Amino acid sequence: MKRVxxxxxxxxxxLMVLSVLFVIAMSWALLSPTPLPSQIVIEYDLDRGLSEAxxxxxxxxxxxxxxxxxxxxxxGMVAAADDDRVAGILxxxxxxxxxxARVEEVRDAVEHFRESxxxxxxxxxxxxxxxxxxxxxxxxxxxxxxxxxxxxDLGLMPLVAEMPFLRGLLDDxxxxxxFDTRWEYKDATDMLTERGLSEESRxxxxxxLSSILSQVVQGVAEGRGLSADSVRALxxxxxxMAAEARANGLVDRLGYLDEARDLALxxxxxxxxxxxxxxxxxxxxxxxxxxxxxxALIHGVGSxxxxxxxxxxxxxxxxxxxxxxxxxxxxxxEDERIRAILFRVESPGGSYVASDMxxxxxxxxxxxxxxxxxxxxxxxxxxxxxxxxDADRIVAHPSTLTGSIGVAGGKLVTEGLWNRFGIxxxxxxxxxxxxxxxxxxxxxxxxxxxxxxFLDRIYEEFVQIVADGRGMDIGSVDAVARGRVWTGSxxxxxxxxxxxxxxxxxxAEVRELLELEPDAPxxxxxxxxxxxxxxxxxxxxxxxxxRGGGVEGAAMARLLAVMEPLLQRAAAVxxxxxxxxxxxxxxxxxxxx
Numbered sequence: 001m002k003r004v005x006x007x008x009x010x011x012x013x014x015l016m017v018l019s020v021l022f023v024i025a026m027s028w029a030l031l032s033p034t035p036l037p038s039q040i041v042i043e044y045d046l047d048r049g050l051s052e053a054x055x056x057x058x059x060x061x062x063x064x065x066x067x068x069x070x071x072x073x074x075x076g077m078v079a080a081a082d083d084d085r086v087a088g089i090l091x092x093x094x095x096x097x098x099x100x101a102r103v104e105e106v107r108d109a110v111e112h113f114r115e116s117x118x119x120x121x122x123x124x125x126x127x128x129x130x131x132x133x134x135x136x137x138x139x140x141x142x143x144x145x146x147x148x149x150x151x152x153d154l155g156l157m158p159l160v161a162e163m164p165f166l167r168g169l170l171d172d173x174x175x176x177x178x179f180d181t182r183w184e185y186k187d188a189t190d191m192l193t194e195r196g197l198s199e200e201s202r203x204x205x206x207x208x209l210s211s212i213l214s215q216v217v218q219g220v221a222e223g224r225g226l227s228a229d230s231v232r233a234l235x236x237x238x239x240x241m242a243a244e245a246r247a248n249g250l251v252d253r254l255g256y257l258d259e260a261r262d263l264a265l266x267x268x269x270x271x272x273x274x275x276x277x278x279x280x281x282x283x284x285x286x287x288x289x290x291x292x293x294x295x296a297l298i299h300g301v302g303s304x305x306x307x308x309x310x311x312x313x314x315x316x317x318x319x320x321x322x323x324x325x326x327x328x329x330x331x332x333x334e335d336e337r338i339r340a341i342l343f344r345v346e347s348p349g350g351s352y353v354a355s356d357m358x359x360x361x362x363x364x365x366x367x368x369x370x371x372x373x374x375x376x377x378x379x380x381x382x383x384x385x386x387x388x389x390d391a392d393r394i395v396a397h398p399s400t401l402t403g404s405i406g407v408a409g410g411k412l413v414t415e416g417l418w419n420r421f422g423i424x425x426x427x428x429x430x431x432x433x434x435x436x437x438x439x440x441x442x443x444x445x446x447x448x449x450x451x452x453x454f455l456d457r458i459y460e461e462f463v464q465i466v467a468d469g470r471g472m473d474i475g476s477v478d479a480v481a482r483g484r485v486w487t488g489s490x491x492x493x494x495x496x497x498x499x500x501x502x503x504x505x506x507x508a509e510v511r512e513l514l515e516l517e518p519d520a521p522x523x524x525x526x527x528x529x530x531x532x533x534x535x536x537x538x539x540x541x542x543x544x545x546x547r548g549g550g551v552e553g554a555a556m557a558r559l560l561a562v563m564e565p566l567l568q569r570a571a572a573v574x575x576x577x578x579x580x581x582x583x584x585x586x587x588x589x590x591x592x593x
Contacts, residue, residue, distance in 0.1 A: 036284050039087050039270040042080055043261075044073070044278035046093030046136070050102060052346050052377055053299035053318075068279055070097070070105055070377075071297070071344075071524075074503045076278050077109035078288035081116040086286075087268035089113060090261060090275070091143070092123040094152075096135035099378030100212055100399035101488070103135045105502035107142045107219065112504065114144065119267035123147045123260035128155030128239065137250075138216045141223030145267070146251040147260040154245040156220075157238035159209045167195045174416025178442055179408060180452065182459035186406035186483025188382075204484050208401070211487040215398050224249055292521025295510055296332035296341045299526075300325050300358065304350030304383045320347050322354035329361035332527045333368050340371045340510045342503075342524065343391065349382025349404065352458055358387040359465070366392065371513035375506035376400045376497070381485055382407075385496070386462060389469035393509040396488030396497040403496055405466055406483025407458045409451070413442040470495060 050070045068076075080086040091110070096103050114120050122143040127133035133155030140146050148154065170177055170192065179189040187201040197205070213235070221231045226249060234248060245251045253263070265273050278286075302309065302319040309321020332338050343362070349355070365372050374380070374388040376396040381404035388394055396402055418425060418440065425440045435441040436451065443451060459481075467477045472495060480486070480494045491497045499505050511520055 036085055036276060036281070037272075037274045038085060039268070039273040040085055040276040040281070041088045041090055041264050041268050041273050042076070042086060042278050042281050042286075043090045043092070043264075043275050044068075046091060046097050046106075046139075047095055050097040050106070052098075052102075052344070053301045068282065070102055071503060071526075072282055073097075073106055073278070074109040075288050075524075076282050076286050077113045078504065079286045080281070081113045081118070082288075083286065086118065086281075087270050087273050088119040088121070088264055090121045090123065090264035092257065092260070093136060094124050094126050094128070094133070096139065100135060100215075101376070101378040101397035101502075103139050104215070104397045104399055105377075107139050108502055108504065110139075110142045114142070119144050119264070121145045121147065121260060121264040121267060123149075123255075123257055124152060125149045125257075126152030126154075129153055130239070131155055132157060132160075133239075134159065134216055138219050141220045143223075145253065145263065147253045147255045147263065148242050148245060148251040149256055150242050150254045152242050153239055154242070154250055155239040156235055156250065158235055159213050159216075161205055161209060163191060163197070165191050165195050167193060170412070174420060176413040176416065176442060177410070178413055178448075179410030180455060181408040181483060182406050182455050183482040185485070186404070186408050188408045189410065192412070200484075207490070208485065208487055211490055212399050215489070220250075289507070289522050289524035292523050293339050293514065293516060294337045294523045294525055295507070296328075296335070296338045296527040297524050298325065298328045298332060298341060298343050300343060300345045300347055300384075300387060301377075302347060304347055304354045304358070304387070306351055306354045306357075320350070320354075320358075322351070322357040326357050326361045328527055329358070329365060333361075333365045333370055335527075338370065338525070338527070339514055340373065341365055341527075342506055342510060343372055343374045343388070344377065345374055345380045345384055345388050346377030347381075347384030347387070348379050348401075349384050349386075352383065352386075352407070352462075355383035355386045359390055362387065362390045366390070371510065373506050373509045373513070375503060376402060376488065386465060389466045391469075392513055393499070393506075394497040395499045395501055395506040395509060396491060397502060398487060398489040398500050400488035400491075401485050402488055402491045403480065403486040404483055405462055405477070405481035407455055407462065408483070409455060411437075411439060413440070415440045415442075466496075 048067050050073055051067050052070055077089075080089065089110075097106055110120055120143045122140040122145070124136070124140065124147070126149060127137045127140070130153060133153075134157065137154060137156050167177070177189070177192040179193055181187075181189060184198070184200045185204050187198065187204075190198060190201060217228050217231045217235065220226065221228045224231075226234075234250070240248065240250065242251075242254050246254055253259075255263070261275065265271075265275070300320050304320045304322060306323070307321050308324040309319040329341065329343075332341050362372050371393075372391045373393045373395065374391040376384075376388065376394065377400065379401040380388055380396065381401050385402055385405060415425070427438075433444070434447075435444060436447040463474060463477045463481055466472065466481070467474050470477070476495070480496065486494065486496065488497060488500055492500055499509065507522055507524070508518065510522070511518060
């Protein structure tokens with residue numbers, strides 16, 4: 001009886017909440033948005049960060065409010081460059097938007113905007129506060145003017161990579177790491193098996209850092225009108241206090257946010273220009289890829305795993321669920337309006353089986369004569385590269401971490417640790433002895449030999465997949481594989497990618513494959529559609545997961561399901577629009593923070 005009462009109260013409470021949400025949604029949808037002023041300066045705070053893909057969990061979406069995606073930023077800059085209403089931009093931040101490749105994506109978008117002749121101003125309180133700030137400063141160097149707060153610092157300095165090694169701790173705990181790799185550059189398990197960098201790992205890491213530093217030096221030199229040698233000298237001598245940064249020509253002015261805003265309005269050349277947040281600009285039509293030939297945008301973000309994947313509240317990140325992503329690819333292929341697929345990959349790898357499932361759908365898309373272009377984000381390595389290898393074209397950023405064609409596996413043998421605490425394990429074996437998957441005992445000699453056969457098989461298949469997908473011979477692939485990670489620029493030289501750049505370069509590849517004009521309009525549809533907060537709440541499996549099943553969860557899920565047809569009908573008649581599912585609530589916060 002108590003559970004029935006709880007279920008009824010939950011249903012009534014849920015109905016009240018949904019009723020309020022529904023009324024708000026109807027009211028918001030029926031309001032006519034205030035048109036943008038005739039002259040605006042777009043502002044965005046990069047300290048909010050940029051997400052790679054829309055969240056697929058209501059909690060994640062609630063926490064994500066106020067941020068925009070990388071695609072949104074680039075699309076907004078492309079639209080603003082051709083929009084007569086936009087007189088300039090002001091971007092601010094003291095930390096990067098999340099990874100070197102994302103910095104390059106944003107930087108390219110700013111440079112595209114500047115080609116229109118409109119001013120671009122960057123403001124930072126501090127490019128790292130007694131900390132490294134190379135990435136955000138590299139981005140800022142693409143702007144017309146850089147303003148730094150007088151009390152701030154500029155962390156332009158050498159690049160450093162630090163890695164922990166746990167072998168000593170494991171030895172003290174009497175835990176035995178039993179891992180193996182294919183081949184010498186596959187160092188994912190070195191932190192467990194080694195006490196320091198191997199010669200191969202040191203070689204590969206130094207090459208990665210050198211490649212990234214070359215990009216930084218070249219970009220800063222071009223952006224600030226300095227020689228490459230002088231920038232390298234400045235890197236060696238960093239970091240800098242604000243006055244030193246200005247004296248060395250690294251920033252244009254020392255000032256505060258209000259002064260940077262005044263400068264941006266002044267540089268716009270229009271006394272009546274108004275500051276408008278980038279989110280507001282996007283929501284009021286500031287988009288470049290919303291009409292024309294339809295191209296599906298599908299995200300493959302996170303560690304690759306079997307199943308549907310999801311959002312991890314502990315890490316704040318998500319996983320690439322092979323079942324979910326493969327389903328999106330199939331839906332895009334079956335949609336007759338879709339002419340091509342842009343597959344945005346940002347993944348360090350994961351399950352070989354799950355990666356192969358996604359790869360199969362790429363092959364099926366090509367068989368259906370729908371070109372697939374992969375656009376790589378910060379990292380597309382190991383399984384992230386495997387799911388990309390069969391695309392028609394692969395586009396990476398110069399700093400994208402890619403390749404890592406190899407495999408690693410094994411286990412930690414914990415028998416010694418348990419014995420230290422007086423804990424003993426016993427076992428029952430039926431059908432024969434087997435400790436291969438035991439987390440307590442080690443491999444037998446026969447099991448270790450069998451394990452080696454599995455590693456060999458996966459590596460050989462991986463190399464063959466890349467050879468077939470990239471049109472290379474086995475020997476050439478093996479020479480650049482062996483588990484080594486490359487930057488995008490190095491991968492281009494070795495035939496692992498086709499071009500360097502981000503969304504704009506990838507869409508240029510799509511147009512070429514579809515035999516369109518270079519400037520042909522494209523409607524980039526996130527596929528199967530960016531879900532809204534309420535749409536996610538309507539998913540019964542989510543509610544059952546949150547409530548742990550039972551009467552309360554089932555009652556709430558059924559209640560939400562009743563509301564779904566009403567919302568679908570409202571969307572069908574145009575009351576809720578067609579961007580982002582059933583309901584797109586107004587953005588949180590003021591237009592120009």
